Amino acid sequence: MVRSKSTESSRRPTRAGFSRPRQETLDTAQLDKLSEVAASVAESLGFEIVKLTYSSGAHRSILRVSLDSDTGITLGDCARFSSNFGDTLESTGFIAEAYSLEVSSPGATRPFSELKHYVRNLNQVVEVQLKEPIGERSQFKGLLIDANEESIRLRPEGVRAGEIDEVVIPMTLVRKANRSIQI
Secondary structure, eight states: EEEEEEOOOGGEOOSSOOEEEEOOOOOOOHHHHHHHHHHHHHHHOEEEEEEEEEESSSSOEEEEEEOTTTTTTOHHHHHHHHHHHHHHHHHHTTTOOOOEEEEOOOOOBBBOOOOOHHHHTTTTTEEEEEEEEETEEEEEEEEEEEOSSSSEEEEEETTTTTSSSSSEEOOOOOOOOEEEEOO
């Protein structure tokens, strides 16, 4: 879902006589405030912010927001958030320059970054990459059986006779974990 804002006041003449939006960058405090506003709007709609980025470009800046919820995100959800968040940004004048607001779902295979992401995917097939091997393996794919702040437990796919049928992986060893999509 994309929403755009144009402002003539953000344009300035250049040597060639063309106009170009002035580039504005947001400092850390401004990005933090922007994240707080986005999180507040998302929470009011039953969503959570997965990622928020702001990049200034030569012609237009882009504010990208990725949303999630326990039930997933639909196109309609993106549109509702875009409308509410865009209206909030417009009314506060938080971003003075021309920008595009892009709202999306993080996708089904997005990396897990919090315990709740693991819990949300219990009894699902996940892929886990490790920082260092357990035994001889540094990657696992299997059914996520349990997750807590200390570790995850999964039943690896393709277990051969005589191999362990479950593996406990300390959270400190997880480099990346995400849901596996099977087609």
